[in-house]
Amino acid sequence: MKPAVAAARPPKRCTDCALRVQTCFTQVSATDLTWIETFRSGTRAVPAGQSVFAEQSKISQLFTVYSGWAFRYKTLADGSRQILNFLLAGDLVGLQAEFANKATHGVEALTDVQLCVFPQDGLWSLFQSQPQLGYDITWLSASNEYLVDENLVTVGSRNAEQRVAMLLIDLWRRAERLGLAAPDGSIAFPLTQQHIADALGLSLVHTNKTLRKLERLGLHAIAAGRLRLLAPGALAHMADYYATPMRPVPLL
Amino acid sequence: MKPAVAAARPPKRCTDCALRVQTCFTQVSATDLTWIETFRSGTRAVPAGQSVFAEQSKISQLFTVYSGWAFRYKTLADGSRQILNFLLAGDLVGLQAEFANKATHGVEALTDVQLCVFPQDGLWSLFQSQPQLGYDITWLSASNEYLVDENLVTVGSRNAEQRVAMLLIDLWRRAERLGLAAPDGSIAFPLTQQHIADALGLSLVHTNKTLRKLERLGLHAIAAGRLRLLAPGALAHMADYYATPMRPVPLL
DNA sequence: CGACCCTTTGAGGGCCGTCAAAGGGGGTGG
DNA sequence: CCACCCCCTTTGACGGCCCTCAAAGGGTCG
Structure with a gap:
């Protein structure tokens, strides 16, 4: 039995977030922060090796990795698995599903993982009332594309x-x-x-x-x-x- | 001398857009459409084989492909080129540069290409005043990531x-x-x-x-x-x- | 102690890269 | 109108990088 990797749960209040304190993250206004807190529907812990969500699954949530490692992947008919990229704290997943109606890839936990969970159907109201957050999400989406671009170059060339x-x-x-x-x-x-x-x-x-x-x-x-x-x-x-x-x- | 591929320029008025008529595109409200028209800073024609923008270049524009074919690519030190994906009418490029300060990849025209050009520094005001359009841009960004995901699976597996x-x-x-x-x-x-x-x-x-x-x-x-x-x-x-x-x- | 998972190493073969060169089509210039 | 050139396509030969098969070793947990 492993000593449980005591990854702390995200705090109840986003104002107490231990992640956002890091200098690698942008500052966010107090009002935006309270909005994020109300937007967040909860947290979720996924043990190492378990699935966060499966390929083709209908999901109605967005996830931000709070701690731990995970990865996005796709599987082919012959069973071979292609890992698209690895997810670390701060990474956002689930956005693609918003536009494809279902998960276009799977996500699996590499270590015990703590996630912040957001409802997908709240996304539109987020864009309406908090344009800064909408802009941030676009930034994150573009960053994700950059990661995959890099991996494609690596694998292809x-x-x-x-x-x-x-x-x-x-x-x-x-x-x-x-x-x-x-x-x-x-x-x-x-x-x-x-x-x-x-x-x-x-x-x-x-x-x-x-x-x-x-x-x-x-x-x-x-x-x-x-x-x-x-x-x-x-x-x-x-x-x-x-x-x-x-x-x-x-x-x- | 080739018969010029007479790719029509985008019309002056977005209400006359020959592309948006296609059923594959979502409907957009009249107010959003006029906003797009004022947001658009102009159009640009790029002949086949020419660069739309180079790797590492500082760009301050977003482009929507109006007609023709293009592709995104990255080059390694040994000169090998990895094409990330191909661009067809309706595809949006230049978003990554907004977040990386410079182009993270190059874009080159495969055929004569007509582009609609938008100023990058107008993006924030777009998110503020037209949340629907901000939402759409996020959609497009997530779609682009999907394309690259697929290509990564293809090349890797x-x-x-x-x-x-x-x-x-x-x-x-x-x-x-x-x-x-x-x-x-x-x-x-x-x-x-x-x-x-x-x-x-x-x-x-x-x-x-x-x-x-x-x-x-x-x-x-x-x-x-x-x-x-x-x-x-x-x-x-x-x-x-x-x-x-x-x-x-x-x-x- | 045994089961299981992951790592490590060897052997052999196949997919694909590199080198080389010929063929075809269109544009340009003689 | 033909010759030439350039770019792209096509084909063959050969070699190497990487895949598959096989099996042993180590670490952890029941």
């Missing part, structure tokens, strides 16, 4: 070494930005090699061999569920990674 | 035959929906095999061999710049393609 390097850099940066890096520069790394393979369009075996290769080269280390980048510059060079400055991001 | 089949079906469906299919069921097909290769993450040579294979199997025919699907069912089965019902889409 990079070889196995470069793909793995990209994934490691990208996840590390995103986690670090959220203050999830330990003093030693390591971050929790809950992915199995199967997850990495599914995200990068590689086989499990080749993913393993590539990871070992980068590790032998001294570029990174994964141990005890933690990732450390030992040579970020070399990784970035290998992956043809261009660091883009990170701007504060809105949080719903 | 399908073999060459399936990728080509997916591309042909997808482009045909999107064009047909816009009323671009001829009575014989063919659509204009301005892509070179290099474009297909760059979109699918395949080499030019292998793209050619795969196209010829599907053609020899009688699944499709490309001739005189036109594509016809000769066996849509077989193509869909090969590609593991699930037809999703198409809903009316907003148009900015």
Whole structure:
């Protein structure tokens, strides 16, 4: 029995939100914040490995990740799974379903996950009464597209070494930005090699061999569920990674 | 000298828009329509092969494709180009740049293209005064993400035959929906095999061999710049393609 | 201790990339 | 009107990256 990953529930009051305090999130006005609080229909905890919502399912909710890791995926008829991107604190999911009538992809928890839940049918009234929040949601949607764009380039144009390097850099940066890096520069790394393979369009075996290769080269280390980048510059060079400055991001 | 592809300019008045008449677009109120017209800063024609905007460029405009074909792409250091998705009439581009400060990808015209141009710095006032339009833009953004999601699955999880089949079906469906299919069921097909290769993450040579294979199997025919699907069912089965019902889409 | 999941490694093969070169069609200039 | 050029398409040969199959090793939990 694992020691329950005591991920704290989101507080009852959004004014007490431990996430929004982070400098990586944009400031929001007091009125907008109270509006968010009334808009929020509740919270939800999903244990590691469980589904947040399934592909093709009818969902009527939007979710913001409060803590933990998750991922979006699609499955093909032969059972192969493509991971579209990983979700960390602050990420918004469920918007596509608003426009497609049902979930166009599944979402699964990698670790125990805490979510803030919003009703989809309140979205229109949000746009009407709180244009700033509507604008923020559009921002988040465009950011999501950017993430997938990047992943498409990785899967379409990079070889196995470069793909793995990209994934490691990208996840590390995103986690670090959220203050999830330990003093030693390591971050929790809950992915199995199967997850990495599914995200990068590689086989499990080749993913393993590539990871070992980068590790032998001294570029990174994964141990005890933690990732450390030992040579970020070399990784970035290998992956043809261009660091883009990170701007504060809105949080719903 | 080609006979100029006489793609008509968008009319001066949005009320005369030849595109919005299509049933695939949602109805918009008269007031919203006049607002769109004043929001629009002009139109722009881009000849085939020319850039609409370059990667990394600072742009301060949003574009709606009025007619013609274009594509979004990113380039790596080794010069390889990944096409993210193709753009047809009604598609909106430039939103990502609003949030990243510069273009995160390039856009290039495949055919002569006519664009409606909107100022980016008017976006916030749009959200404030016309919430319905803000909502529509979010819809379009989420739809774009859906497109890229699908392409990521194709490139990450399908073999060459399936990728080509997916591309042909997808482009045909999107064009047909816009009323671009001829009575014989063919659509204009301005892509070179290099474009297909760059979109699918395949080499030019292998793209050619795969196209010829599907053609020899009688699944499709490309001739005189036109594509016809000769066996849509077989193509869909090969590609593991699930037809999703198409809903009316907003148009900015 | 055994079951299960994940990781790791080896062997062999196939899909697809690279290299090379010929063929076709349209535009341009002689 | 023909020659030439350029771009795109097409085909063959060969090699390599990555997939599949197979099996062993380690860690955790019942």
